[in-house]
Amino acid sequence: MSETVLVTSCKGGIGKSTVAANLSMALAMAGHSVLAVDCDFRMRCLDLIMGYENNAVFNLYDVIEGRCTPERALVKDERVRSLYFLAAPSDRHASVDAEGFARLIGELREYKPDGRGIDYIIIDAPAADDESIALSAPVSDQAIIVCSHMPSAIRAATFTSELLDEFGVKKQRLLINSFDAKSALMSSRAGIIEMIDSSKTKLLGIVPYDRELMIHQENGELIDRLSSKNNAKAAFVNLAKRLIGRQIPLFEGFSGKDYKKILSAGDTSGK
Ligand SMILES: Nc1ncnc2c1ncn2[C@@H]1O[C@H](COP(=O)(O)OP(=O)(O)OP(=O)(O)O)[C@@H](O)[C@H]1O
Numbered sequence: 254m255s256e257t258v259l260v261t262s263c264k265g266g267i268g269k270s271t272v273a274a275n276l277s278m279a280l281a282m283a284g285h286s287v288l289a290v291d292c293d294f295r296m297r298c299l300d301l302i303m304g305y306e307n308n309a310v311f312n313l314y315d316v317i318e319g320r321c322t323p324e325r326a327l328v329k330d331e332r333v334r335s336l337y338f339l340a341a342p343s344d345r346h347a348s349v350d351a352e353g354f355a356r357l358i359g360e361l362r363e364y365k366p367d368g369r370g371i372d373y374i375i376i377d378a379p380a381a382d383d384e385s386i387a388l389s390a391p392v393s394d395q396a397i398i399v400c401s402h403m404p405s406a407i408r409a410a411t412f413t414s415e416l417l418d419e420f421g422v423k424k425q426r427l428l429i430n431s432f433d434a435k436s437a438l439m440s441s442r443a444g445i446i447e448m449i450d451s452s453k454t455k456l457l458g459i460v461p462y463d464r465e466l467m468i469h470q471e472n473g474e475l476i477d478r479l480s481s482k483n484n485a486k487a488a489f490v491n492l493a494k495r496l497i498g499r500q501i502p503l504f505e506g507f508s509g510k511d512y513k514k515i516l517s518a519g520d521t522s523g524k
């Protein structure tokens with residue numbers, strides 16, 4: 254049975270789609286079967302980020318409405334085996350209700366593309382509000398709350414967690430994105446430990462701010478195209494490992510003296 258992971262935050266532009274896309278790739282690179290679903294019905298962009306701009310003929314609304322089968326709607330990645338994508342409706346007036354969406358995810362959980370069940374369904378959600386959480390929470394086994402170390406994002410993470418609580422998503426973990434080790438060391442922004450304390454959500458991982466990641470993303474390229482020395486790539490590889498339950502240090506595989514300093518300042522890996 255697939256595990257459904259909701260990537261969310263009440264804050265816009267914080268990196269939800271970046272995380273959903275690259276986490277999906279990292280899990281597939283590790284041999285898992287992964288389906289990334291674009292559930293941002295107004296500002297869909299996961300197809301662009303993942304490089305499927307011209308590949309998605311059908312979308313999830315077509316499956317819900319019975320116009321096509323999941324088999325026809327799923328886009329199969331050409332870079333890595335067992336990575337699939339399901340697009341959001343292109344018609345912004347398409348009305349996806351919670352019942353139809355739950356039926357869809359139920360069907361996808363049972364679906365076996367290429368004869369193998371899907372291990373992880375990764376949902377890329379819009380900036381969370383009651384309406385979008387009411388749709389995605391009932392089908393989600395866990396949620397990743399994306400946050401940065403800006404005070405407004407930390408507050409948004411706390412708010413998101415409360416919203417997820419209200420909708421019954423018990424397993425919630427925090428992901429700190431666009432992390433800037435230098436400013437964290439200078440304490441000019443919230444450090445890792447303060448952030449975990451103020452959000453009260455268990456930390457799943459940290460993704461550094463990375464220009465290369467951003468530039469590749471503009472061309473529909475994911476972490477598979479980054480060099481093996483790239484810290485953002487290491488971060489997503491770690492994230493995939495921690496998601497499947499492996500206990501590894503937060504900055505495993507990172508290079509650079511700033512990360513060494515953060516590690517020597519205090520071990521945050523087990524928190
Ligand atoms: N770790 C990072 N390093 C550098 N740039 C990043 C990082 N994470 C995200 N970005 C950039 O930030 C911008 C916003 O990211 P993204 O679209 O993933 O956010 P979002 O939360 O999904 O936004 P929205 O609320 O509009 O759906 C993009 O240009 C992306 O490339």
Ligand SMILES: [Mg+2]
Nearest residue numbers: 269270293378
């Ligand atoms: Mg997005």
